Each structure stands twice: as C-alpha cells, then as structure tokens.
Amino acid sequence: MSATTSARRSAGTTTVRKPKVSTGRRVSGWLWTLLAVAVALCWIFTVYWMVNSSFLSTVTLQKSTPTWLPFGGSWDNFKxxxxxxxxxxALSISLGVTLLTVLVAIVVAFLGALAISRFRFKGRKSFILAMLLIQMLPAEGMFIAQFKMMASWGLVNNILGLTLLYAAAVIPFTLWMLRGFVAGVPAELEEAALVDGLSGTQAFLRITFPLLAPGLVASAVYAFLQAWNEFTIALVVMQDNDVRTLPLWLRGLVQASATRETHWCLVMAGSTMVAVPVIIFFMIVRSKMSSGLVGGAVKG
Known part of the structure; x- marks a missing residue:
C-alpha cells in the first residue's frame, strides 16, 4: 500500500473528538437539576393541596391524619x-377591571416607550428617573390621597375609578419593560422600509410592530396578574359588597361564618375558582407568545 493511499484513508477516517466534560461539572449540573425539581415539586404541591382540599369536607380536612387523595370527596363546596x-x-367585575387595566396600560406604556426610545427631548432622563422613583413609593402611603381623589370625582365603588388606580400603578413598570423591547429593535429597519417606498405608518405596522409582539404579550401578562390579584387598593375604593372584586370576595368568604370558624374547604374551592381564569389566560398567551417570538426572529 502506497503512502499516498494510506494518507487518504487516514484523512477520510478522521473523527472529530467531542470536548470532555469534567466530572465536577456533571455533578454540579445534576445537583442544580435536583434542586430545581425539588422547588418545582414544592410549588406544585401547594396547588395540588388547594385543589385536593376543595373536594373534602371540613371534618375530613381537620383530621390529624392528612387526606392525600380526594377519594370519597364531592362537588358540594363548588356548588x-x-x-x-x-x-x-365578583368574577364579572374582576374581569372587567382587569381587561380595562391591561388595555389602558399597554396603550399608554407602548406610546411612552416609543417616545422614550425613538425621540430625544428635553427632560427625557428626568422622566425616566421619575418613573423609577414612583415604583419605589409604597402603595399604602397613597391610599388617603387616592380615596379623596376618587370620592371627589364620584368614582368610589366604581369600576372606572378602580381601573384608573390600577392602570396608574401598572403603567410605570410596564413602560420600563416595553422600553427595553423597543430599544432592542433597530430604527434602521424602519428607515430601510421607508427607502423601499413604505410610509411611516406602514413601516411601523409591518416591520416594527410584529417584532414587538413578545414584549407586548409579556407586559400584558404582568398587567393582568397585577390587576387580577390586587387587594389593598380595591379594599379602599370598593367598599360596597355589591361591587367586590374576586380577592375581596374571597376575603368575605373567609369571614362569612357567624361562629368565626373558617370553612377552609369552601375557601379552597373559592381559591381554585379564582385561579381558573388565570390558567386559561396563560394557556392562550403561551401559544401567542411562542408565535410572536418565532415571527420576530424570522422578520429580524
């Protein structure tokens, strides 16, 4: 066999060696994985225990021996x-307030993020700093002023008044989130679209807006959770039992017993029902967020 032939064969059978992973890194990876699984199980167990308790009776739940499976349970608590x-x-009121808050917060924050990221104007840095400082103020310190303002406008026990307060609380952080997404989209994309013959509005709607879809969805999720779970502002503004949001309704469920004995099975059933709309919302948003990320990657 000639030297040329052997060289060709050796070149043809050359294999690429994979980099070896040290034993320490493997052990560290397994430990972090086990820790993540343990944390996930603890989180899942709390949700499971809430759902499990909602099917049990008060006598069964108060036994010293826990009931891990709701065998023999019933739907009486949900009924x-x-x-x-x-x-x-309360569900209709919470849905109305939350959806209005998300709509107002996204529109205002999106326009504000565009102004901060795309334009240079006097007082821009001061505005950003003031927006961050507002987030540091404790909500409890503004309750009296908020209540007096809503009372002077006749918006106490009113869905519109609660929506305004929720939107004011959510907009600063939502604007800050969207600012990062808008700043991440190069302005040169719109300029190239203008060169191709599109108008400013067409360039924004066809090029920039699809790339900002993941940011809009993420901001909407934040606004939705803040408005849906908010308790203290609603407690101050919505004082009439006929206009309670779901957190206030759940608090009333805890205090409903005349004997001061809380029926925790009923409370767990109510908590489960409060969580159902959030789960449905996340199932819808999850698919839209994935499609938005893919679409933004392709268009970029």
Whole structure:
C-alpha cells in the first residue's frame, strides 16, 4: 500500500473528538437539576393541596391524619360557591377591571416607550428617573390621597375609578419593560422600509410592530396578574359588597361564618375558582407568545 493511499484513508477516517466534560461539572449540573425539581415539586404541591382540599369536607380536612387523595370527596363546596351568585358577580367585575387595566396600560406604556426610545427631548432622563422613583413609593402611603381623589370625582365603588388606580400603578413598570423591547429593535429597519417606498405608518405596522409582539404579550401578562390579584387598593375604593372584586370576595368568604370558624374547604374551592381564569389566560398567551417570538426572529 502506497503512502499516498494510506494518507487518504487516514484523512477520510478522521473523527472529530467531542470536548470532555469534567466530572465536577456533571455533578454540579445534576445537583442544580435536583434542586430545581425539588422547588418545582414544592410549588406544585401547594396547588395540588388547594385543589385536593376543595373536594373534602371540613371534618375530613381537620383530621390529624392528612387526606392525600380526594377519594370519597364531592362537588358540594363548588356548588355552594355558585349558590348565591356572588362569585359570578365578583368574577364579572374582576374581569372587567382587569381587561380595562391591561388595555389602558399597554396603550399608554407602548406610546411612552416609543417616545422614550425613538425621540430625544428635553427632560427625557428626568422622566425616566421619575418613573423609577414612583415604583419605589409604597402603595399604602397613597391610599388617603387616592380615596379623596376618587370620592371627589364620584368614582368610589366604581369600576372606572378602580381601573384608573390600577392602570396608574401598572403603567410605570410596564413602560420600563416595553422600553427595553423597543430599544432592542433597530430604527434602521424602519428607515430601510421607508427607502423601499413604505410610509411611516406602514413601516411601523409591518416591520416594527410584529417584532414587538413578545414584549407586548409579556407586559400584558404582568398587567393582568397585577390587576387580577390586587387587594389593598380595591379594599379602599370598593367598599360596597355589591361591587367586590374576586380577592375581596374571597376575603368575605373567609369571614362569612357567624361562629368565626373558617370553612377552609369552601375557601379552597373559592381559591381554585379564582385561579381558573388565570390558567386559561396563560394557556392562550403561551401559544401567542411562542408565535410572536418565532415571527420576530424570522422578520429580524
């Protein structure tokens, strides 16, 4: 066999060696994985225990031996939740306030993020600093002023008044989130579209806006969770029992017993029903967020 042939064969059978991973890195990776699984199990268990307790009776739940599976349970707690109609009314109020808050917060924050990222104007840095300082103010310190303002406008026990307060609380951080997304989209993309013959509005709608879809969805998720779970502002503004949001309704459920004994099974059923709309919202948003990320990557 000639030297040329052997060289060709050796060149043809050359394999690429994979970099070796040290044993220490493997052990560290396994430890972090086990820690993440343990934390996930602890989080999942709390949700499971809430759902499990909602099917049990008060006597069963108060036993010293925990009931891990709801065998023999019933839907009585859920039937009691819907019996007087207060849950449905509180649900409609919470949905209305939350959706209005998300709409107002996204529109205002999006326009503000565009102004901060795309334009240079006097007082821009001061505005950004003031926006961050507002987030540091404790909400409790503004309760009296907020209540007096809503009372002077006749918006106490009013969905519109609560929406304004929620939007004011959510907009600063939402604007800050969207500012990062807008700043990450190069302005040269719009300039190239203008050169191709598109108008300013067409360039924004066809080029920039699709790339900002993931940021808009992420900001909407934040606004939704803040408005849906908010308790203290609603407690101050919505004082009438007929206009309670779901957190206030759940608090009333805890204090409903005349004997001061909390029926935790009923509370767990109410908590489960409060969580259902959030789960549905996340199932919808998850698919839209994935499509937005893919679409933005392709268009970029």
């Amino acid at each position: 009691n939740i819907f019996a007087d109609g207060t849950f449905v009314k």
